[in-house]
Amino acid sequence: DGGITQSPKYLFRKEGQNVTLSCEQNLNHDAMYWYRQDPGQGLRLIYYSQIVNDFQKGDIAEGYSVSREKKESFPLTVTSAQKNPTAFYLCASGSGQGSNQPQHFGDGTRLSIL
Amino acid sequence: GDSVTQMEGPVTLSEEAFLTINCTYTATGYPSLFWYVQYPGEGLQLLLKATKADDKGSNKGFEATYRKETTSFHLEKGSVQVSDSAVYFCALSGFWGGSEKLVFGKGTKLTVNP
Numbered sequence: 001d002g003g004i005t006q007s008p009k010y011l012f013r014k015e016g017q018n019v020t021l022s023c024e025q026n027l028n029h030d031a032m033y034w035y036r037q038d039p040g041q042g043l044r045l046i047y048y049s050q051i052v053n054d055f056q057k058g059d060i061a062e063g064y065s066v067s068r069e070k071k072e073s074f075p076l077t078v079t080s081a082q083k084n085p086t087a088f089y090l091c092a093s094g095s096g097q098g099s100n101q102p103q104h105f106g107d108g109t110r111l112s113i114l
Numbered sequence: 115g116d117s118v119t120q121m122e123g124p125v126t127l128s129e130e131a132f133l134t135i136n137c138t139y140t141a142t143g144y145p146s147l148f149w150y151v152q153y154p155g156e157g158l159q160l161l162l163k164a165t166k167a168d169d170k171g172s173n174k175g176f177e178a179t180y181r182k183e184t185t186s187f188h189l190e191k192g193s194v195q196v197s198d199s200a201v202y203f204c205a206l207s208g209f210w211g212g213s214e215k216l217v218f219g220k221g222t223k224l225t226v227n228p
Contacts, residue, residue, distance in 0.1 A: 004157075
């Protein structure tokens with residue numbers, strides 16, 4: 001079955017450490033997205049990518065970085081510059097390009113500070 | 115900018131009760147509208163969608179109609195079940211700066227008691 005796989009499910013970060021969240025999709029989607037979810041705040045867009053080797057900042061990109069070297073993969077790095085990283089992180093993919101098709105979501109990674 | 119406002123929760127109902135979750139939007143163009151559902155500890159799943167005015171999306175007994183005149187997309191279900199307990203997100207899809215993005219409401223938590 002096609003879908004989006006996020007790993008790990010739970011992740012712990014030490015002070016000053018960078019951590020990387022994995023997101024892989026086999027839906028052949030061009031566009032991929034990273035969202036942060038905090039209680040009572042809905043989803044906020046961190047970064048998105050419409051095609052390979054290209055990505056743009058979303059609404060809350062500070063303290064995060066991404067890469068898009070392959071169509072299937074869109075890893076997110078939470079850097080030490082992100083002072084409040086504790087949240088639920090969701091990756092999504094979609095057809096993009098104004099297709100008005102829904103995005104498909106992974107099961108998320110919960111990041112906590114040690 | 116484009117935005118989505120949905121009714122604040124939490125909403126608590128008894129099994130077989132009627133459900134309405136209000137959603138209104140502000141958009142400059144003609145967005146597609148979506149309802150997503152999130153079960154505890156999971157990602158978001160598409161529940162239903164509507165792509166143009168007067169379209170009705172439906173799935174698993176849930177319905178929502180795209181009302182352009184009232185800029186609304188209220189979610190309804192005639193008889194809820196305990197298994198419907200989840201967080202529900204209203205979202206719109208827009209095309210800005212050459213990229214397609216989703217804008218989410220803050221979510222409404224529904225608890226259905228037996």
